[in-house]
Amino acid sequence: MEVLSRNFRNASRAALLDAELQAALARAEGGFVDTRQKAVDDLKNFESFREYGEKVKNHTLEHLDYYLELFEQNVEESGGQVHWAQNGEQANRIILDICEKVNARKITKGKSMVSEEAATNSTLERNGYEVLETDLGEYIIQLAQETPSHIIAPAIHKSKAGVTELFHQHHARLGFDGKVTVHEEIVDQARQVLREHFCSADVGITGGNFLIAETGSVAIVTNEGNGDLTATLPRVHIVTASIEKVIPDLTALGGFLRLLGRSATGQTMSVYTTLFNGPRRENDLDGPDEFHVVLLDNGRSEILNGSFRDILRCIRCGACLNHCPVYTRIGGHAYGWVYPGPMGSVLTPILAGQKNAPDLPHACTLNGRCQTVCPVKIPLPDLIRTHRVQLNRMKADSAVGRTGFSLWYRLARSPGSYVLATRVAALVLNALDRFKPGGARGRFRWLPLLKPWTASRDFPAPGASTFQRMWKKHGGEP
């Protein structure tokens, strides 16, 4: 997917002015937060599961090579095949080769953020394949030719009215005459359209929430069952997953499933949890003839050895997005790449290049709410700050900011001059306040160097002296 993160400033401004988006975000925000809280409260020892999740992921990352090879071995033992892709291009090449070999024409897809990273859909389409997203949200944005704006709720930015129009525009030619306006009708129509495709697809591509090394299983969770239909009905099932999705065993899966559903949607469990083990066996009633797992690195093995290793624990629940006061105001598209919100502000600069996303680590107040809800305890604010440190070293952050901070620093590192300079500043601002042409005393509606503040907020005018000066003058007695 093309990296548009350099456009963050303009895109976020536009997002704030987009009435449809703002209405959609306002509807969504509270829901996720409240349902998560309730689900977390219901599980008395949620905190110990978080610690467990953190530990197990750390352990797996410590021995990632071992677990990945064990996974590969067990996939092969159950008759499947594992393919290793260093980057998105290689992953797409592998998928194209498989599709070509089985003479595929139509491909159904379950939700996969990794395939967004690799821009798999557009590559397949360019090569003449018909590709259909089957997750309702993904299907909606595919029709709208948009990208996901949330990692688990890809069409969260769309309104119901928008979907009504979209469906009418695309489904009328399939014989659906009237407009569907209520939720049930919308879902039902999507179901009818997609059912045809499920049955006629040659290849199904899904993501993988967890890769279980011990058994060679791929676990996916969905609420619509579309992943299962995508995986079982076509002749070939291809899983695309990044390497850090591997976990040791089924016991670990139990722990992560408790964390994932609660953190993501506030469900104790998602409606469908499925483990796929290789292709159809002799006595199986259904299942694909071929089972492939494409393991994508795309920069992860480099993260493993650096300061951002903790982000590889991420299980893509989206809780950090739902609890981020910036994300919930501007939505996901402004972030300009696959992953938005706090986890995206850490991941995008690593995977897409720090210089391609210089705003993302700065467009954060470091308020820390994301960290408190992260099911695997990723220190997101620290990682975001680490990006700032690296941007600063590369001199890739804003020049105005650098100059401002340097001046401030020069003053601050000499308390004597600082006390004097702030006293002068207080005198000047106080005089400005008293002699300004209009407006109430005690506050500024406009200040030359503080326009970004005063454009929407008043700035307080100081008294004629600073605390330190007055304290000295009054001999330390109030």
Next chain:
Amino acid sequence: MDTLHSTRSSGSRVGLFVTCLVDLLRPQIGFAAARLIQSCRCQVFVPAQSCCGQPVYNAGDESKAARLARQNVEIFGSFDYVVVPSGSCAAMIREHYPKLLREDADWYPKARDMAEKTFELSQFLVDVMKVEADAGKTDTDDWRDTKITYHDSCSGLRELGIRNQPRTLLRQQAGISLDEMTNSEICCGFGGAFCVKYPEISTAMVDDKISGVHQTGAELLLGGDLGCLMNIAGRLKRIGSPVRVLHYAELLAGEDAFPAGTGIHKPIAGD
């Protein structure tokens, strides 16, 4: 208020780290903090000081931040306690100084020592000085008819765990029961440089905060961090809201905590 009733022995030497914003823009918070600390029979000292280094630290300039950290460790190292009327500056010292200086064999132990004895004001009063309600107090009715709400600043809340301490003080010392907002723990959009780097997002966030304040019907908003309070107060003023804004220390210390004739009794917002 005469004195807080502290169950702890007194006579401690406390260095007041007043913070840049309070020093320049809201000295009354500094005096209020000093009064509250003194009323626990501690001696308050205000050595010449500047900034905790948080702005450069959060901008990603660790070497400058480390330089300021060493400077403050030097200035404040000899006090029994360092008290800060701001959660985010206190968290900078407590949580981040040791991290910044961890590879400096000479300075790391000193930074850790300073971190351990540095407290946000309400933390200091409640957790360290163990102030208790004073049975003889007569002025607890002053605020009975005022609807008051409280904004939890993020750094204090999540890095230092400050939530109950200011509420305890307000209840014990001034008889205040708060009308809590549903979004008291959500960022107001200040975020240091964030508010001027991304002013539109910041404004949208402070508007969310203000709608929470208005929903409670509060006439007065209290908080413990001047950055956040200036942000919220500045926006309240701009949209013409009558809600007043004060640092909780200003309310607790009472007006006589301020030097006479300095003309600094106005609230941060509201007239």
